[in-house]
Amino acid sequence: MSKITVGAYEGSIYREGAGWTVALSLGFKPDGTRNRIKRKGRTRAEAKDRIKQAVADMEKGVKRDHGYTVARAVNDLIETLAAGGLSDASIVGYRSYAANHISKIGAVKVADLTPDQVEKWLMTLRGTMASRTLGMIHGLLTRALDRAARFDKVDRNVSRLVATPKGKSKGRPSKSMTLDQAKAVLAEAAKPEHRFGPYVILAITTGLRTEELRALTWDDVDLTTGTVYVLRADREGGDTKTKKSRRGLGIAHTAVSALTAHKARQAGEKLIAGEAWKNNGLVFARPDGSGYRSQTAAYHFRKVLAAAGLNADEWTPRETRHCFVSIMSDQEVPIEVIADLCGHASSAVTNEVYRHQLKPVRRDATAHMDRIFGAA
Missing domain, CATH: 1.10.150.130 (Tyrosine recombinase, N-terminal domain)
Structure with a gap:
């Protein structure tokens, strides 16, 4: 056994069993008993390091839990x-x-x-x-x-x-349905056997984000005027992605019809569920009124696409937004208008995120001359 000093404290270090033990005297407790601290190690150096750490923790007020993983x-x-x-x-x-x-x-x-x-x-x-x-x-x-x-x-x-390292290269870029594919999906989604059909229809015809659709409530929908108000999202805190994401949108007649039928069906489900009904007011909810998780929404989304003849494994719900942008662009809708409909902070965001879906607006000089002066 030999003496050891750690900071202002004295003690001893000695062999015990297959290792070493250090014991320091910290004075006396309020009840008059000795206040000691011990640490063990496989080697003398390890035991000393552990007692030094224990003293440092004590002086800093750290209550180190050695079982806390x-x-x-x-x-x-x-x-x-x-x-x-x-x-x-x-x-x-x-x-x-x-x-x-x-x-x-x-x-x-x-x-x-x-x-x-x-x-x-x-x-x-x-x-x-x-x-x-x-x-x-x-x-x-x-x-x-x-x-x-x-x-x-x-x-x-x-x-x-530690700095976060870069991950693997980006996966496949998001893509958009063709107009014919979108029409096929909308026609399939309108069939009454697809309970999730109205979600798909509203997604394609409005470009709402998936988290905005999942958080949509009936208070946000005016079927009389055909308007949807985007006020929240299924995100941390419940806020929309940006302030400009809070917006009102007119919705297509096909979406109004789908939502009207969906609301009637949901009213029947509420009666059946009785006291078990989760009164969240959600537009897109399970038969008991509870909300969809993103994974479940994706599952039902792909079922509709598969029924429409698309390879469902190749698509994700967020790509309905790309589809919306692509169709709007093909119909010569200005990018500034598309940005407002998507709730982007500026058209620059739209151009950056959806540049593959936007129809080119630049024409070469020859095309301009033909338009102005007429082709020879």
């Missing part, structure tokens, strides 16, 4: 967000990230996690997902460790010391 930290954050009113869709997404990706380092103790471990973990993910998704997963870990630090579970957030 990364998985627990992330789960605690998700539970806090859920209790705070974060949308069900977002919570489902976070749980998926936690279970499928963060779980790879989930067993690591928060107190033992190092920047090197975080970096290596992120590098294993970079080849399997886009940069945006990788950033969201890394961000979830960072927020969880921020929370752990606030509750004195750890003295620093090592995730903030």
Whole structure:
């Protein structure tokens, strides 16, 4: 046994079992008993390092929980967000990230996690997902460790010391249906056997975002004037993507007819459900009134497309918005008008995001001369 000093505290270090133990005297507790702190290690150096860390934590007020894992930290954050009113869709997404990706380092103790471990973990993910998704997963870990630090579970957030690497190259670009394909889908969606048909019809004929459609309520719809008011979205906080996304849109007669029939069907479902009905006022809801998650909406969307003769696996619900832009552009609707209908902050956004769907407006000089002076 030998003496050891750590900061203002004295103690001893000695062999115990197969390793080493360090014991420091911190004085006396209020009840008069001795206040001691012990740390063990496989080697003498490891035991000393652990006692130094324990003293540093104590002086900083950190209540280090050596059983507190990364998985627990992330789960605690998700539970806090859920209790705070974060949308069900977002919570489902976070749980998926936690279970499928963060779980790879989930067993690591928060107190033992190092920047090197975080970096290596992120590098294993970079080849399997886009940069945006990788950033969201890394961000979830960072927020969880921020929370752990606030509750004195750890003295620093090592995730903030690591830059998010770039993910894999972008997947296939979004595409648009041809006019004939869109007509076929609309005709199929109008059939009464497709309960999800009105969603597809409104999506194609208005260009609403998928999260705007899922959050749409009957209070936002005026079937008499054929108007839809976009005031919220199925996003964190319930807000639309931008301030300009809050807008009113006239809707096509086919959409008015589909929504009218859909509202009558929903009224019947409400009677059948009785007290089990979830009174959310949602336009597009399950037979019990509860909202659709994005994955479920995508499933029903593809069923309609498959019935219309399209290869459903090649399409996603968000591409109805690309379809809307493409059809509007083909009909010579000015890009500024399309931007307003889509709720974009400016036509520059429309041009950047949907440039593949926009009909070229530039003509070469010869075409201009022919139009002005007439072809020879």
